[in-house]
Amino acid sequence: AAGVIQSPRHLIKEKRETATLKCYPIPRHDTVYWYQQGPGQDPQFLISFYEKMQSDKGSIPDRFSAQQFSDYHSELNMSSLELGDSALYFCASSPGQGANYGYTFGSGTRLTVV
């Protein structure tokens, strides 16, 4: 079965650089969620999209932006990277926003800022 695809799997950037993370949801899933998980920390919700529009916003820094495209894939753009941005970034997708909809996580992108 198709899963949530994230790319790249690993990324190393220098401080003040920019990074773009991509998330391809499961086919026919129209909702995407982004999470940041620092070392030894809980995942923190960043932002979500439903039908290409932002549906909820969490603790996403102003330096980050995201969008969902017509094919439902999503990209997380990160600028002016800081050392503290080093983390595992997960996206998850679901077939809607109903209470019974489970969502599936991707394997994550590990971002290291040096």
Add this chain to the structure above:
Amino acid sequence: KNQVEQSPQSLIILEGKNCTLQCNYTVSPFSNLRWYKQDTGRGPVSLTIMTFSENTKSNGRYTATLDADTKQSSLHITASQLSDSASYICVVGHARFGAGTRLTVKP
């Protein structure tokens, strides 16, 4: 203060034994409560999902319960296997994660 508290933080059990993990939350209202299994460095994998009106949900050897009155949920694992060693995370809605319980199953 985290709105989702899990206990214990870590747990070591012998293979074949059962265990129960706890999740207490203060988030209200919420649409659903999920339990996930997460291996180190990997994405969380869904185990169960319950709406606030459901009391129990099973998935193989995993059984989750939910008491919306006391705002408590539990995940019961029966006949544990070595492959059950992982972190188990309780998530309320889509944004409130517990810190997880680190389960180690030993032979």
